[in-house]
Amino acid sequence: MKQSSSFSILEREQTISCLREEVFDVIVIGGGITGSGIALDAISRGLKVAMVDRKDFASGTSSRSGKLIHGGLKYLQNYDFSVVKETGSEREIVYNNALHLVYPIKMNFPLIKKESYNLFTLKVGLTLYDRLAGVKKDERHKIYGKKKTLQNEPLFNENTVKGSGVYVEYRTDDSRLTMEVAKTASAKGAVIINYAEMTEFLKSEEGKLSGILVKDHINGTTFSIYGKHIVNAAGPWVDIVRKKDRPISGKYMILAKGIHIVFDREALPVQSSIYFQHKGRMIAVIPVGNRTYVGSTESLYEEDMDDIQVNLSEVNYLLGCLKDMFPSIQLSVDDILSSWAGIRPLIGENGKSPAELSRHDEIFESDSGLITIAGGKLTGYRKMAERVMQYIQKKNNQAQTPSKTDQLKLTGSHFYSERDLLNYVDTLSRQYQNLGLTDEEINRYVFRYGSNTEILLATISSFQHITDKEQRNIVGELTYTVNHEMVSSLSDFYDRRTSYLLFDLEKVKRTLDVVTTELATILNWTEEKTLEEKRFMQYLINKALSFKEGVTKRD
Template sequence: MFSTLLRPKMKQHATRFRFDLLVIGGGITGAGIALDAVTRGMSVLLVDMQDFAAGTSSRSTKLIHGGLRYLKQMELKIVSETGRERKVVYENAPHVTEPERMLLPFHKGGTFGPHMTSAGLAVYDRLAGVEKDERRTMLSPEETLRLEPLLKREGLLGGGHYVEYRTDDARLTIEVLKKAAEKGALCLNHCKAEKLIYDGDGKVAGAEIRDRLDGSLFRTDADHVINAAGPWVDEVRGLDAIDNDKHLKLSKGVHIVISQSRFPLRQAVYFDSADGRMIFAIPRDGKAYVGTTDTFYGGNPEDVAAAADDVDYLLKAANGMFPGRGLGREDVESTWAGVRPLIHEEGKDPSEISRKDEIWESESGLLTMAGGKLTGYRKMAEDAVDRIVRRSKDRTYGPCITKALRLSGGDFDEPGELELFIEGKANEAELYGLTREEGREIAAFYGTNADVVFRFAHAAGEGAGLSAAVRGRILYAIHGEMAATPADFLVRRTSWMFFDAGKVRIEGKKITEYMADLLFLTEEEKARMFQELDHATSQAAGLQGG
């Protein structure tokens, strides 16, 4: 049950049934918890006040990485755990995760030198359990430039070449949630927990929840409640009695997207900027994106957007490492900004605060999952659900099975099967009235769910100025991925808002009209959808202030 049209039925279930677990927050952490819990035999309800993954989980650097920067800070446990989790994520969802060779150049006077880089990457490989054929190689200046000719040549001493994994963070979250729903979890987006409910002993036992799409209020009961609200963790804790002195500190991260026609980056690069911060520059689908910033943020996480000085900072860093391009604001096609929920550490700058995760428990029994990284979501979920299992002495639940559980769309015996699968689907696409290239794109994007998208595309045909492929994707997003608004589709279900801004400008309003018709919206509701589209487009354009 994961269709937007089934929301009324899902809310009825939520009010009539007592759940073993209520998860507040539908980012990657909450999604992972829901999947782990439901596959152990728990009944699960998950709610998110926005769309799934609308917070941090759609606004990261889009890497499943072991965190080389944490080696520099001597956080060896984080490097080891997240490094080993990278391959787990890849094997369970190869259609949204792929190995990405990363180049770490080192220059005279820079943060890293040849010996430090070689030793650091060797330790990184060992801690992360990297397989022999993927371990780091050290390169001469000439070899480094052959991999990436745009690099600054002056003072170049060489480079390190090592493996990370690139992902689509929002798609990964959606695929986790789809698998959780397939296993029986009830997942509702655009539903906000406004008030916690307590039993006679003062223990948290559910919540009153507001559907932000239609304004309705409903109550749900649960034996256990986990707060996995990411940047809103302290807000949810505010509904309960906060009985410890720990809290979050939000750090803002911004990325900019530039066409490869202006910035023809061949190779993903991890480099140090003039102020010592480490920056990524990554090619993707005809674009290159650069990020991230790391500054404390005190505003509303729902409204975070790239400011002009954020964009200028990243352009300065890019021009410093790739001096021949002369990149300016006019080259920035889109941006995204998000906040990282870090556990506050007094006196530390954002880049110095640990990315470790912790579980907090209040006197009422409310569990809060705080901190952590995208890469470690599965292990974090396992730890959180273990706490619930230990509490539930009168119930028997199964062991954690998510380490070898294929996510939705990832039903391959081996990740290497994906390429052959894509080519096979390219051939089949013509039977559904699609081009081979459309078939290839859909298969690569949706994995083993591609056939469902094909059938929707064939049934939808063309119309309203939209191709059959686009209409098929919209239908699948609504009926199979709970997209309810234009931003749900354009930002979290496709990433077109970030990586195909031209398409959004041309087809955004047509897509909104089509979605409004499919969802039987009133004129007032349709007007709100257009407002949301304008807001999302404005946020992605960035350059606020300055």
């Protein structure tokens, strides 16, 4: 099977030829973290694997999460001990396999008057959490009284905060984690493509699935992919995919919407990450670089799944939570630098609100053979993939074997310790002194691209003729992502590959013209296509700062 050696839009025709010619063992529909994880697990078992996504990788839920690889402390309240145990152990694996993307942070959990946790229950909860999650000795929780709590975080409301617990969580870049998983699967032989929509299922005379019909949204052509097993891993869209096979019966998806808002770090200068209760709901305040983001709300969602808006009522709700928690900080809508909204699929169960529904994943199969994986969460993507592959093994009357990905370093993560990572930053700083990059700039690149940063910096070096440093860097970064990360649109680059849309809108505005011109040249866009892309990017910029009027339907 011939296939592209690079993960690039420029090799698209070769990729499509591979998809047309091969009969695959597993076809995965959906290029989020779940689908990418299944593709990686399957290819690591020596199977022939194809994966398609109708949009870009991680363009749904997998780029709009709270960006935490967490052990599931909140699930203790619902007595979901198995979720806490599994995700707690999984986060250590994800951390070791993607050191440049997953990093430990201290999480401050304040005890607040009239909320459900008190000193005793918090101590019991965190102790149970440490044990279930297999937390390392030096990372186990600490409990503090009111005085020490206010010293640790002077912004807390001294009238309501009674104490705190501090424990370790892990922060990540969800869209880049998805990208690295997909790239690793591709490097091992999986044939993967974005902007390729499954439009209908192909079936045998007996009504069993034999493949899918796919529309290429880049060039408008349609082609078929044939395979022995088809896995629907479309996240919130799984029911839409299922309806193309059979009318839905039994389990169904309930969509829960969450939003996050972003502030300048100076406007919300918390000392560490904070996870607090507000009238029973959990709110996270996470500093990252020179920004602090806050979320999430959780509400039922029944509107357009492809254009999810942040409601003003949701923003005001979060602002109210912040005012109660940090009374000395005066924040308003005008202080928001960006925002994002996403939906997560929960498995429908009558009589339960989104906040009560478990994050357990489930697998179910139609009589035509479509295997659907639904529910779950970012941290558990590897175990979800393992369960799908074991389901297929059982279906094939094979012995069920564990995943081989627990020791598999993702592309860009050829490091064995944090020291390795920091030494790499130092090496690159010396090697690329001619670029005039600060250590902080190189550090940011390394914590985005990992051990591939050297290729990125070499690419930036090839644009030395661009005298404006920011423009030179952004054109180099764009070129790298086109050649190695299948970027084919402005939003691929600014949103999911770099997160500039979420955390540095001003940079997006400053560089949009030069990036548009460069990408249009690389991809031979027509003038009409170029204007369409630029208009859409302007829409996304405005959307990040505009909040829809209306009432949010809370659970």
